[in-house]
Amino acid sequence: MQRDYTNEILELIRRTSSSLPKDVEERLRASIEKEEPGSAARGALETILKNVELARANSTPICQDTGTPIFYVHYPEGMSTRKLREQIRAAMAEATKRSYMRPNAVDAIYDKNTGNNLGGDDFPYIHFEEVDADQPLVIELMLKGGGCENVGRQYSLPDNSLGAGRDLAGVRKVVLDAVQKAQGQGCAPGILGVSIGGDRGSSYIKSKEVLFSEIGARNPDPKIAELEERLTKEANELGIGPMGFGGKTTVLDTKITGMHRLPASYFVSVSYMCWAYRRRKMTVKGEEVKYD
Amino acid sequence: MREIPIPISDEVIRSLHAGDPVLLSGVMMTGRDAVHKWMHDTFIKKTRQPQGNDLRVYEEIKKILDHGVLYHCGPVVSGLDTKEYKFVAAGPTTSIREEPYQADVMRHFNIKGVIGKGGMGAKTLQGCVDTPGVYFHAIGGAAAFLAQTVQKVLGVYKLEEFGVPEAMWVIEVKNFPVVVTMDAHGVSQHSTLDERSRKVLDELLAQPY
Ligand code: SF4
Numbered sequence: 395m396q397r398d399y400t401n402e403i404l405e406l407i408r409r410t411s412s413s414l415p416k417d418v419e420e421r422l423r424a425s426i427e428k429e430e431p432g433s434a435a436r437g438a439l440e441t442i443l444k445n446v447e448l449a450r451a452n453s454t455p456i457c458q459d460t461g462t463p464i465f466y467v468h469y470p471e472g473m474s475t476r477k478l479r480e481q482i483r484a485a486m487a488e489a490t491k492r493s494y495m496r497p498n499a500v501d502a503i504y505d506k507n508t509g510n511n512l513g514g515d516d517f518p519y520i521h522f523e524e525v526d527a528d529q530p531l532v533i534e535l536m537l538k539g540g541g542c543e544n545v546g547r548q549y550s551l552p553d554n555s556l557g558a559g560r561d562l563a564g565v566r567k568v569v570l571d572a573v574q575k576a577q578g579q580g581c582a583p584g585i586l587g588v589s590i591g592g593d594r595g596s597s598y599i600k601s602k603e604v605l606f607s608e609i610g611a612r613n614p615d616p617k618i619a620e621l622e623e624r625l626t627k628e629a630n631e632l633g634i635g636p637m638g639f640g641g642k643t644t645v646l647d648t649k650i651t652g653m654h655r656l657p658a659s660y661f662v663s664v665s666y667m668c669w670a671y672r673r674r675k676m677t678v679k680g681e682e683v684k685y686d
Numbered sequence: 687m688r689e690i691p692i693p694i695s696d697e698v699i700r701s702l703h704a705g706d707p708v709l710l711s712g713v714m715m716t717g718r719d720a721v722h723k724w725m726h727d728t729f730i731k732k733t734r735q736p737q738g739n740d741l742r743v744y745e746e747i748k749k750i751l752d753h754g755v756l757y758h759c760g761p762v763v764s765g766l767d768t769k770e771y772k773f774v775a776a777g778p779t780t781s782i783r784e785e786p787y788q789a790d791v792m793r794h795f796n797i798k799g800v801i802g803k804g805g806m807g808a809k810t811l812q813g814c815v816d817t818p819g820v821y822f823h824a825i826g827g828a829a830a831f832l833a834q835t836v837q838k839v840l841g842v843y844k845l846e847e848f849g850v851p852e853a854m855w856v857i858e859v860k861n862f863p864v865v866v867t868m869d870a871h872g873v874s875q876h877s878t879l880d881e882r883s884r885k886v887l888d889e890l891l892a893q894p895y
Contacts, residue, residue, distance in 0.1 A: 434705070441831060445827070445831035448834065449830040452830065456830060458759070458776055496851055506849075540779075571887065579803070632886050633882060639865060668827060
């Protein structure tokens with residue numbers, strides 16, 4: 395009999411929604427010092443950090459938009475994904491009842507909120523990945539806010555209006571354009587997930603997948619790592635600032651990944667993650683469940 | 687920081703300028719996509735017949751919104767079973783989605799302040815000048831902190847029909863922090879920053895890789 399993980403997943407959801415990961419909090423804290431004392435930018439960052447502490451202490455959502463729940467499940471060979479899916483869905487409904495999650499699943503055709511964060515087969519979004527039988531079960535969860543999702547962009551290169559060709563120089567141009575167009579609307583300071591290649595669908599999915607890695611984790615390819623650093627630096631020169639109040643902190647980090655593409659296509663997808671960068675992981679090894 | 691009680695007079699509104707941080711206290715109402723569309727279609731453009739309790743709700747919210755404040759917020763609310771409502775999370779949502787409706791809604795209900803995030807466009811800016819009113823920018827995502835400024839939930843309209851995040855919640859707040867980013871003099875901090883950042887972008891794009 396496969397163990398029932400519903401309660402453990404519920405705890406994963408609670409932690410994800412109410413407790414911002416340390417690496418994100420530290421990066422936000424470091425940004426305060428860069429903003430002028432008394433500025434709206436600094437005030438915004440200070441309020442954000444007070445909010446982070448309050449949410450953690452009270453187990454309440456960091457942001458009222460508890461976002462699209464995106465689960466990545468790495469399950470050992472032989473485990474039933476059908477059961478895991480049921481347990482994730484049961485945990486999601488319970489988390490909604492307990493106000494860890496806001497009811498966020500709205501039928502797009504009939505405009506009706508299901509009230510429990512369960513809608514069709516795709517809400518919550520669950521991706522399964524099989525690992526060896528002796529490996530632990532790992533469930534990762536990201537909550538992706540709607541405001542920042544709306545400022546995400548996809549470009550088909552070449553983009554003549556930006557003078558962006560099919561190379562890294564072109565990628566740099568369109569990513570900076572995406573940040574400029576987003577202004578503060580994605581709840582800046584944001585984190586950029588960028589994917590190069592793929593088709594329209596796979597490209598967007600990858601641009602979210604890279605956001606599961608920690609702040610400061612660089613792409614192993616030095617060429618891409620350099621572009622990641624450069625984009626963060628240049629995006630901050632735009633002066634958009636927290637909430638678009640103006641200031642030095644617009645983007646906290648950039649993560650880029652490459653895919654294969656058809657010779658005919660060259661997509662660049664930019665997923666913008668707001669400062670409420672909620673992602674957590676649970677690892678099950680035998681009886682032990684570890685959260686980080 | 688300047689403290690402003692709600693309801694707000696035209697005089698106070700005209701004294702506010704883009705960039706001013708203020709603290710709001712008093713009664714306000716939440717409203718987002720479903721509410722704006724409902725107000726606009728049913729009572730302003732009248733392309734949809736009033737149904738159910740529409741007319742009664744309309745009469746009641748008119749009183750709340752006159753010289754009042756409308757907050758673009760989809761809260762997380764506890765106590766739904768017992769009706770002892772409490773705001774658990776109450777940050778602003780993206781305002782630009784209401785751009786097609788906002789100016790008309792402001793003028794129709796004589797709304798003095800719209801709170802949200804991300805700013806709004808030229809139509810709403812004109813609405814701010816006409817009404818007169820202002821756009822207040824709240825700290826996006828600071829939901830737990832902002833929920834603490836909600837002293838009391840006074841009531842809710844269209845909860846069944848629109849669902850929790852989209853319903854009209856009437857709340858009493860104390861020292862709710864915002865920044866004026868669009869004022870009644872036609873100044874939008876959002877356009878200023880948009881232009882400024884576009885210039886920087888052009889310079890960056892001109893640099894070699
Ligand atoms: S973009 Fe993020 S921080 Fe802003 S309202 Fe949405 S979820 Fe919250």
